[in-house]
Amino acid sequence: MAERRIGDTILDADSISLSFGGIQALSEVSLAIREHEILAIIGPNGAGKTSLLNVINGFYHPQRGTLTWKGEVRRRMRPYEAAAQGIARTFQNVALFRGMTTLDNIMTGRLMRMRRNLFWQALRVGPAAHEELEHRAYVERIIDFLEIEAIRKVPVGQLAYGLQKRVELARALAMEPELLLLDEPMAGMNVEEKEDMCRFILDVNDEFGTTIALIEHDMGVVMDISDRVAVLDYGRKLADGPPDEVRSDPDVIAAYLGVER
Amino acid sequence: MTPRAAVATTQEPAAVTAAGPDALDTFPKMLMAHAKLRPDRPAMREKDYGIWQSWSWGEVAAEVAALAGGLASLGFARGDKLAIIGDNRPRLYWAIAATQALGGVPVPVYQDSIADEMAFVLDHAEVRFAIVEDQEQVDKLVLVKERCPLLEAVIFCDPRGLRHYPQPYLHAYDRVREAGRAMLGERPDFLAAEIARSHGADTAIILYTSGTTGRPKGVVLSFDNLIATARAAIAFEGLSDKEEVLAYLPMAWIGEHIFSYAQAYCAGFCVSCPESGATAMTDLRELGPSYLFAPPRIFETILTQVMIRMEDAGWVKRRLFHYFLGVARRAGPALLDRKAVGWRDRALYRLGDLLVYAPLKNTLGLSRVRVAYTAGEAIGPDLFLFYRSLGVNLKQLYGMTESSVFLCIQKDGEARPDTVGVPIPGVEIKIAEGGEVLFRSPGAFQCYFKNPDATAEAKGADDWVHTGDAGFFDADRQLTIVDRARDVGSLAGGALFAPKFIENKLKFFPYIREAVAFGNGRDFVAAFINIDLEAVGNWAERRSLAYGSYQELAANPLVYDLVEGCIAAANRDLAAEPTLAASQIRRFLILHKELDADDGELTRTRKVRRRTIAERYQSLVEALYSGAGTGHIESEVTFEDGRRGTMRAELAIREAATAPLPRLTPEPEPVRRAEAVA
Numbered sequence: 001m002a003e004r005r006i007g008d009t010i011l012d013a014d015s016i017s018l019s020f021g022g023i024q025a026l027s028e029v030s031l032a033i034r035e036h037e038i039l040a041i042i043g044p045n046g047a048g049k050t051s052l053l054n055v056i057n058g059f060y061h062p063q064r065g066t067l068t069w070k071g072e073v074r075r076r077m078r079p080y081e082a083a084a085q086g087i088a089r090t091f092q093n094v095a096l097f098r099g100m101t102t103l104d105n106i107m108t109g110r111l112m113r114m115r116r117n118l119f120w121q122a123l124r125v126g127p128a129a130h131e132e133l134e135h136r137a138y139v140e141r142i143i144d145f146l147e148i149e150a151i152r153k154v155p156v157g158q159l160a161y162g163l164q165k166r167v168e169l170a171r172a173l174a175m176e177p178e179l180l181l182l183d184e185p186m187a188g189m190n191v192e193e194k195e196d197m198c199r200f201i202l203d204v205n206d207e208f209g210t211t212i213a214l215i216e217h218d219m220g221v222v223m224d225i226s227d228r229v230a231v232l233d234y235g236r237k238l239a240d241g242p243p244d245e246v247r248s249d250p251d252v253i254a255a256y257l258g259v260e261r
Numbered sequence: 262m263t264p265r266a267a268v269a270t271t272q273e274p275a276a277v278t279a280a281g282p283d284a285l286d287t288f289p290k291m292l293m294a295h296a297k298l299r300p301d302r303p304a305m306r307e308k309d310y311g312i313w314q315s316w317s318w319g320e321v322a323a324e325v326a327a328l329a330g331g332l333a334s335l336g337f338a339r340g341d342k343l344a345i346i347g348d349n350r351p352r353l354y355w356a357i358a359a360t361q362a363l364g365g366v367p368v369p370v371y372q373d374s375i376a377d378e379m380a381f382v383l384d385h386a387e388v389r390f391a392i393v394e395d396q397e398q399v400d401k402l403v404l405v406k407e408r409c410p411l412l413e414a415v416i417f418c419d420p421r422g423l424r425h426y427p428q429p430y431l432h433a434y435d436r437v438r439e440a441g442r443a444m445l446g447e448r449p450d451f452l453a454a455e456i457a458r459s460h461g462a463d464t465a466i467i468l469y470t471s472g473t474t475g476r477p478k479g480v481v482l483s484f485d486n487l488i489a490t491a492r493a494a495i496a497f498e499g500l501s502d503k504e505e506v507l508a509y510l511p512m513a514w515i516g517e518h519i520f521s522y523a524q525a526y527c528a529g530f531c532v533s534c535p536e537s538g539a540t541a542m543t544d545l546r547e548l549g550p551s552y553l554f555a556p557p558r559i560f561e562t563i564l565t566q567v568m569i570r571m572e573d574a575g576w577v578k579r580r581l582f583h584y585f586l587g588v589a590r591r592a593g594p595a596l597l598d599r600k601a602v603g604w605r606d607r608a609l610y611r612l613g614d615l616l617v618y619a620p621l622k623n624t625l626g627l628s629r630v631r632v633a634y635t636a637g638e639a640i641g642p643d644l645f646l647f648y649r650s651l652g653v654n655l656k657q658l659y660g661m662t663e664s665s666v667f668l669c670i671q672k673d674g675e676a677r678p679d680t681v682g683v684p685i686p687g688v689e690i691k692i693a694e695g696g697e698v699l700f701r702s703p704g705a706f707q708c709y710f711k712n713p714d715a716t717a718e719a720k721g722a723d724d725w726v727h728t729g730d731a732g733f734f735d736a737d738r739q740l741t742i743v744d745r746a747r748d749v750g751s752l753a754g755g756a757l758f759a760p761k762f763i764e765n766k767l768k769f770f771p772y773i774r775e776a777v778a779f780g781n782g783r784d785f786v787a788a789f790i791n792i793d794l795e796a797v798g799n800w801a802e803r804r805s806l807a808y809g810s811y812q813e814l815a816a817n818p819l820v821y822d823l824v825e826g827c828i829a830a831a832n833r834d835l836a837a838e839p840t841l842a843a844s845q846i847r848r849f850l851i852l853h854k855e856l857d858a859d860d861g862e863l864t865r866t867r868k869v870r871r872r873t874i875a876e877r878y879q880s881l882v883e884a885l886y887s888g889a890g891t892g893h894i895e896s897e898v899t900f901e902d903g904r905r906g907t908m909r910a911e912l913a914i915r916e917a918a919t920a921p922l923p924r925l926t927p928e929p930e931p932v933r934r935a936e937a938v939a
Binding site for chain 1 (some may be wrong): 421537
């Protein structure tokens with residue numbers, strides 16, 4: 001059924017090249033992300049996976065190449081523009097406000113959607129109060145969705161790593177993104193936490209129709225949940241296709257899966 | 262007295278026309294009566310999306326009607342069984358009422374059962390319909406569907422993740438409810454007629470007992486069973502329709518069914534469902550129930566959390582807390598029992614209430630508790646008295662699935678940690694020859710479903726039901742449960758030997774983690790002790806006692822002294838109870854390793870496997886009874902990574918101080934005790 005719902009390309013990265021001084025992080029990488037799909041980006045350490053995500057959400061600006069987001073071509077995108085246009089992400093090493101509660105952290109994900117200015121928000125009266133209630137209701141739906149009710153009022157600094165990852169996902173979801181970039185959402189998790197996270201990712205994709213691009217090292221996870229897999233190695237794209245195809249690609253095996261031939 | 266008046270109004274129709282056609286002798290009939298009598302009073306709440314959502318009796322009646330209509334349009338017929346699987350959710354409670362309204366039988370299943378266990382219950386109960394909470398349970402049912410040929414339809418409450426499931430037998434709750442509404446629109450008299458066809462003697466529910474031995478057994482209970490017992494307990498405690506209850510224990514457990522369904526329908530009070538299992542304690546705090554049940558484990562967790570947080574508090578708070586806790590320990594239980602307390606303690610207790618007890622109870626969600634029960638396992642006296650000293654009316658009760666729970670309850674003012682109370686009105690209890698507790702009550706179960714042999718074994722021709730528990734009535738006519746009857750033996754002198762009772766006494770000491778008592782057919786009682794590494798380790802640290810391993814700590818003579826002190830204290834307790842005075846522990850040793858489920862010494866639920874331990878440590882048991890000063894042991898152990906190895910140890914054996922037997926000459930005493938038991 002998965003094939004039926006996947007739509008047209010919503011983000012098209014065309015011949016992206018990015019270098020830091022003498023280091024070529026990405027060279028001539030072209031990648032299309034289609035609406036509603038789950039795309040996995042894999043590759044050995046230093047292959048340029050995170051750089052690619054950073055280019056997509058505007059944190060890095062490529063020296064060459066263009067990004068087309070929903071039909072609009074742009075040379076460079078700034079992170080807040082990307083966020084405002086519906087691209088949300090999580091980070092490889094959790095980037096939450098550690099002293100704030102889970103609830104408050106997720107509420108920050110709604111900031112982009114708040115219409116009242118800072119003054120009204122600070123006073124929390126009238127329309128601002130009403131608006132906050134609406135946002136809170138939305139956040140509660142996400143809390144329910146990710147089953148984190150029990151930690152709603154707990155400062156995230158006190159949470160186990162696996163839960164912090166889940167809160168980060170919650171915050172990204174609070175933005176109601178169209179494209180969700182997940183940088184190693186399952187790193188450092190135990191098997192049970194990974195299973196939960198997989199289910200959440202599939203459910204997000206299914207229930208909200210969110211397009212997801214994720215970087216992951218656990219091949220079992222990648223092959224199980226993604227519709228398509230893109231392989232990077234030394235800043236180049238080696239392969240791109242359905243999991244089964246990629247798994248049997250000799251270049252990929254040599255470069256990444258590491259089977260002697 | 263208003264609450265009582267309200268109870269009277271609810272029960273009046275039943276009392277007036279007890280035998281007539283309008284008698285409120287089933288739960289659906291009660292539900293419809295509540296919907297007329299108190300349509301706007303809250304009947305059910307659930308915390309969802311961070312807010313308590315509530316349904317009035319009128320709304321619940323409408324929900325139940327719609328679901329019943331939907332079930333009927335799916336082909337649900339009288340006598341059909343409907344399995345209910347999930348956490349405590351209003352919709353699942355409504356499913357019970359809807360099934361009963363159609364003359365069907367609900368079969369709640371433990372939601373954490375693995376697929377295999379579920380398949381057995383569904384197949385054995387001949388379940389045709391199932392209503393489940395979410396994808397997790399649907400997955401299990403899809404897996405076992407083939408093995409349950411009778412299962413026709415599965416209704417799920419939460420559609421998340423289930424959109425692409427192709428199975429034609431899956432139905433969304435919302436759809437079923439819609440179909441029900443449409444159906445009832447066409448046939449408005451259908452449901453009332455169906456409800457009127459059921460009567461008190463009909464089967465209300467089948468509950469499968471978890472069963473530590475063999476396959477679970479389905480206990481069949483009638484409406485009369487549940488209603489008689491629920492009402493008797495309501496009258497015993499003076500419960501009203503104003504009570505607040507949190508439904509957080511498994512729905513397949515009889516206690517939950519009685520507290521959150523049967524009693525709620527009989528008395529008309531409101532039942533609240535927590536947001537999730539993990540938030541139950543937070544939700545408890547917010548809700549502030551007036552009527553509460555929790556197993557000892559939960560009370561222990563709460564106490565531990567309090568103590569840990571107090572240790573982190575500033576010194577002023579800590580001093581205040583400990584000082585007033587001392588006052589509470591002195592005066593609290595007596596005040597709760599309305600006994601005489603000196604004016605000074607009375608005044609200090611008032612002050613303590615203002616400064617410590619009331620705020621503490623408020624944080625724990627216990628401020629409004631009028632009646633709290635604990636049961637299931639033995640509760641430590643310190644734990645029990647801690648809550649009572651704060652003014653929480655914590656009491657013990659005794660019952661089982663086969664008796665629709667309530668057999669005995671402690672009366673207000675007579676709560677003690679070691680008894681389970683007096684039989685409630687309508688219940689008869691007698692102690693059989695071997696010490697086994699037998700009962701006869703209106704709540705006694707009908708039979709085990711499709712298991713006449715087990716039924717005959719438990720329920721004799723004279724209607725006395727065998728509980729399998731050994732116990733006795735103490736001087737105050739309160740029942741004391743000592744052990745499972747098959748574990749109870751006798752010492753060589755003929756005195757009663759109840760190992761678990763002794764072991765529990767020992768385990769109440771924080772330093773003792775596990776204990777195994779021996780004595781059946783022997784001259785005296787001896788015990789193996791497992792120290793609690795954390796508690797004893799802490800104790801050792803404070804004394805700058807160095808140790809490298811569990812084995813080393815366990816063998817330390819100072820640790821032996823510590824444990825000897827605990828055992829002497831336990832012996833003093835045992836000596837005070839004439840039936841058990843001979844069971845004082847004379848000799849003991851501390852095992853060199855922790856008893857472990859991986860080695861087959863404990864069950865997965867941490868129950869001691871006596872026979873295995875007696876066999877494996879035979880040389881040590883011999884040493885205990887030979888009078889030797891040490892025992893030698895070689896045992897095989899399984900390490901965490903699955904490797905096996907042998908452990909050799911030379912263990913010291915100590916004598917423990919025993920208390921003289923009170924008011925009894927040592928010699929003829931065993932005979933007397935045997936009489937007392939008979």
